[in-house]
Amino acid sequence: MSWLDTILQGILLGGLYALFAAGLALVFGIMRLVNLAHGDLIVLAAFLILLLVSALGLNPFIAAAVALPVMFALGWALQFLVLNRTLGNDILPPLLVTFGLSVVIQNGLLEGFSADSRRISAGALETASLQIGPISIGTMPLLTFLSAVGVIVALNLVFYRTSLGRAFRATSDDSATAGLMGIRAERIFATATGLAMMVVTIAALYLGTRANFDPTMGPARLIYAFEAVIIGGLGSFWGTLAGGIIIGVAQTVGAAINPEWQILAGHIAFLLVLLVRPRGLFPRAVD
């Protein structure tokens, strides 16, 4: 039964990685922009939630709800004022600029919050669990996973059922022709990054309540996010959930065999998937 338990914990952990990955996939899918500061933006959002919790005494879920529009605005402005200028035929400028942004965010957080590791307290929820037969499921991991599913369902609805989603896809296909339809690519891109930052905020809530975090842990989150996106196949939101689950299960199984293998096992699973399915599990038919 302990193996079943291990795998189940891995699947739930995969929900957290899917949350890391979904925002990255959204931005990459629409504007082919690889945001190297994605992990640091997750940590930034975690500190924002922490600040709201400690300064205003808010419940972390309320604090995250307050942070959502703030992070949307931040993402919108970041894209509109900075990242839009880096987009073009050359893929290097966005990489350089987001790499620089990553350094700026990390050092800014170090200045503001010191290098101490922090944690957002979720009170009794932290230790609450559900007993299902012989297996006990932590309430927070379960909430994390359900939130990931909810986020992916919501992103798919926006993408495939709304006028904004049509504009996202059209701009991604052909931004000049989209302009002839009255679509302003700069604003579409800004909205997409704003949405991605809302997903980042949800990810940050669960990152910060699950374990300790500090200003320098962003890049490692970026790697998990990347791996989940690539396993899933670029451009598929459900694929990022599958990718997250594969990494999560590999990590918990690895850790169950030997605690030193946790991180390594996730990376090895990623490499194995790449070996067998170089385009990921659910590649988009186009491009």
Place this chain on the structure above:
Amino acid sequence: MALLETHGLTAFYGDFQALFGVDIALDESETVAVIGANGAGKSTLLRSISGLIRNVPGQIRFDGREIGALAAPDVLQLGIAMVPEGRRLFPSLSVEENLLIGKYGRVGNGAWSLDSIYDLFPVLKERRHQPGTALSGGQQQMVAIGRGLMSNPRVLLCDEVSLGLAPVVVRDIYAAFPKIRATGASIVIIEQDIGQALKVADRVYCMMEGRVTLSGTPATLSREDIHAAYFGAHAR
């Protein structure tokens, strides 16, 4: 005063000059055809009007406003829609979504909606859930025209709608133009197919090497004049 006019319009691709002082005019509810060989500057003219190429503001006027320097979304908002050369449907969108996106930037008052476009091109209704790019060339052209109409434009710019299509398909597509005209829209058609252009247009401009070389109504233009203006050689 004309609804849409260009005054000495010049256009450049980098250092290369594509238009050398083009003057054309389009009246309310009028259909104008621009004909000419490859490289005559016809597409550049439409790309300039639609905002894909930025120009000197005063060189293009629409409804009394200087629109030469506006970007494409601003031009669309004023009521000028374009059916681009090569159809340019969005591959990630279904037929119906390709039509719907046509009204993203402007939902003008008028006759055109999903229903009226399906009435105009019934075959699109049957195939509305398929990807736009799964259709035949002629059907894709119908989607592109429908997409342009969804914003209920005052001016519809059509860039080579017959390009690469079989003559029988071209006839089907041109059969829709009287219905489009009946809604009161003004139309600019770019064509290499002179016969087709003369049939639908109230007036014709002929372009060569970035200049207008001839203009008039189809009835007043002789085949020899058009030949001379089109190829630059005097027919004997």
